[in-house]
Amino acid sequence: MSSDAATKVRFAPSPTGNLHIGGVRTALFNYLHARAKGGTFVLRIEDTDLERSTDASTQNLLDTLKWLGLTWDEGPEVGGPEGPYFQSQRLDIYGTYVQQLVDDGKAYRCYATREELDALRAALPEKERAHFVYPHIWRDRDPSEWPADKPYVIRFKAPLEGETTFTDKVFGKITTPNKTVQDFVIMRGDGMPLYNFGAVVDDMLMHISLVARGADHVNNTVQQVLLYQALGQPVPDFAHLPLILSPDRRKMSKRDGERLGIPVSVSEFRDRGFSPLGLMVYLTRFGWSHGDQELFTMDELIEKFDMDQVTSSDGVFDMKKCVSINQKIIQSDDYTSMDDYLLHITPFMQARAMTPPIRHSCARSQPSSAPVRQRSLTPPPPSISSMKTP
Numbered sequence: 001m002s003s004d005a006a007t008k009v010r011f012a013p014s015p016t017g018n019l020h021i022g023g024v025r026t027a028l029f030n031y032l033h034a035r036a037k038g039g040t041f042v043l044r045i046e047d048t049d050l051e052r053s054t055d056a057s058t059q060n061l062l063d064t065l066k067w068l069g070l071t072w073d074e075g076p077e078v079g080g081p082e083g084p085y086f087q088s089q090r091l092d093i094y095g096t097y098v099q100q101l102v103d104d105g106k107a108y109r110c111y112a113t114r115e116e117l118d119a120l121r122a123a124l125p126e127k128e129r130a131h132f133v134y135p136h137i138w139r140d141r142d143p144s145e146w147p148a149d150k151p152y153v154i155r156f157k158a159p160l161e162g163e164t165t166f167t168d169k170v171f172g173k174i175t176t177p178n179k180t181v182q183d184f185v186i187m188r189g190d191g192m193p194l195y196n197f198g199a200v201v202d203d204m205l206m207h208i209s210l211v212a213r214g215a216d217h218v219n220n221t222v223q224q225v226l227l228y229q230a231l232g233q234p235v236p237d238f239a240h241l242p243l244i245l246s247p248d249r250r251k252m253s254k255r256d257g258e259r260l261g262i263p264v265s266v267s268e269f270r271d272r273g274f275s276p277l278g279l280m281v282y283l284t285r286f287g288w289s290h291g292d293q294e295l296f297t298m299d300e301l302i303e304k305f306d307m308d309q310v311t312s313s314d315g316v317f318d319m320k321k322c323v324s325i326n327q328k329i330i331q332s333d334d335y336t337s338m339d340d341y342l343l344h345i346t347p348f349m350q351a352r353a354m355t356p357p358i359r360h361s362c363a364r365s366q367p368s369s370a371p372v373r374q375r376s377l378t379p380p381p382p383s384i385s386s387m388k389t390p
Contacts, residue, residue, distance in 0.1 A: 007039025008209050011072075012199065014046045015057035018265035019064040021317075022214060022244045022252060025283040029241060030212050031070045032305040042206055043075030045086045046199070048192045053088075064266045068276045069298065074206075082206040087198055094193040097201050097231065098154050098186065106230045107186060109152040110138040133182040154187040156197075156227065164222050169239035170215075170287075170312050176222040184223055196220055200227040203236060212239040212307065215314075216251070239307055242287045243314040252317055262319050273348040275336060278326030286315040295328055297335055 011027040013019065034041040043065070047053040062076060074080030084090060101107035112134075121132040139157060146152070158181045165175040186197035193201070203211060218240045228235045246256040257264030263272065269279050281296050287310045290296075296304070329335045349355065 006207070006209065007034060007037035008042065008207055009034050009039065009212060010042040010044050010203065010206065010208050012044040012046050012202070013061055014049060014052075015054060015061055016049060016052040017057055017254070018060045018267050020252075020254075020264055021266060021269075021279075021283060024064070024068065024266050024280070025244065025286055026213055026241060027065065027070055028068075028280055028283060029239075029287070029305075029307065029310070032301055033210065033212065033307045034073075035302045036305055039209075040073045041070075042080070042082075042208070043072035043085065044202060044206070045076060046195070047086055047088045048198060050088070050192075060267060064270075067270055068266070068280060087193070087202065090198075090202070091191055091193075093205070094187065094198060094201055095191060098193075098197070101156070101186075101230060102154065104230070105157070107154050107156050108138060108141070109143075109146050110134075110155045110183075110185075111147060111150050111152045112137045136183060139183060151189045153185045153189055155183040156186050156223070156230070158183050158226060164225055166221060166225050166235065166238060168218070168221075169210075169212075169237060169307060170242070170310050171218065171240055174218070174221070181222060181226070186227070196223045197227060200224050200231070204228065204231065204233050208236055210237045210239060210307070212241060215240040215243055215312070239310060241310060242312055244283075244286050245314050245316045247316055247318075249314075249316060262317060271348070271351070273345065274326050275330050275344060277335060278329035279322070281329060282322045282325045287311055287313075294325065295332075295335060 009030040011023075011030050013023050013027075031041050033039070045058060045061070047058070058076075065072070072078065074082065075085045098107065102109070116137075117132075117134070120135060121129050124132060134155070138155070159178040161178060163175050163177050164181070165173060167173050184196065185194050187193050199211075202208075221238055221240075225235055244252045246252045246260060246262070248256075248260075250256060252262075252264060254264050256262070263269050266279070270276075277298060280298075281294075281301070284296070284301065284305075288305065290304045293304075330341065
């Protein structure tokens with residue numbers, strides 16, 4: 001991507017559950033990059049998994065980002081020039097670009113059934129089955145041989161020779177021999193795009209200049225680069241962010257969170273009385289830091305954040321540290337105004353049948369009584385003291 005291209009990034013979650021802290025870290029880094037560069041932050045909902053996507057999960061995504069203050073410039077509720085911003089509403093667009101690839105001889109119909117492919121896999125020596133590669137059954141068939149009355153998928157015709165290289169902002173130069181890339185499916189028989197194809201078409205049409213996402217997507221990138229090239233489009237920059245790990249050094253999952261007593265969805269942190277800024281300041285530690293500075297206002301994060309300084313080392317979630325940072329953020333007027341404190345503590349206390357403090361009883365300037373704000377955090381409030389820590 002040329003250096004004079006307008007900065008435009010996106011956060012593209014799938015609405016299959018409540019927003020995960022790993023997703024929030026990705027959204028946060030994209031948001032900070034866009035704001036630091038004076039660019040555009042796009043929210044796109046990747047809801048092509050119709051069986052798992054729900055309206056409730058979509059609403060949770062929107063509500064969570066609003067609670068955090070990560071406002072988007074284009075996307076659901078605000079619109080924009082490249083909408084719609086739900087993939088399920090863009091199927092005609094994907095169909096147009098699939099047909100372009102087929103017409104150009106860069107993709108083809110594959111009529112191989114799951115049973116046929118399973119039989120071919122089973123015929124391999126057992127140690128090779130896990131590495132089964134589609135054997136090009138329909139790759140070189142003439143379109144005149146395509147049956148008109150049988151179901152099919154569309155596969156991309158991957159190059160058989162050479163190599164594909166891209167430079168990642170976090171991991172550096174990554175090269176993949178093309179012979180290791182199989183002819184991957186880009187569209188199912190029901191017209192739904194597969195992840196790599198849908199993401200490329202959307203990022204291309206939305207003029208995304210930087211794709212920043214979790215490091216678990218690195219293996220998808222070579223397929224996406226090949227798709228950009230086949231469509232004759234410039235390849236955006238990529239930044240694959242380090243993962244958030246559980247204390248036993250596994251990628252943090254909902255099951256791990258339940259097992260270790262660590263909230264995984266942002267809704268859980270909100271319901272336990274955490275500060276949105278406190279949570280985000282802690283999550284920036286997974287891949288970025290600014291010297292020895294521990295606490296930041298949002299303006300400071302925007303001013304100091306640099307995507308080029310993101311490191312590749314995965315980080316272990318430390319609940320005690322997360323709580324500590326949250327306490328410091330909540331206790332200080334430098335990071336949390338009294339109005340913001342009351343705004344966030346009131347629903348937390350009401351949900352527990354507790355009487356919310358009134359503003360004058362919280363004021364630091366009142367020497368005659370212990371400030372509720374300080375007292376509620378020293379010792380830690382119920383939202384913190386009741387948590388398990390690993």
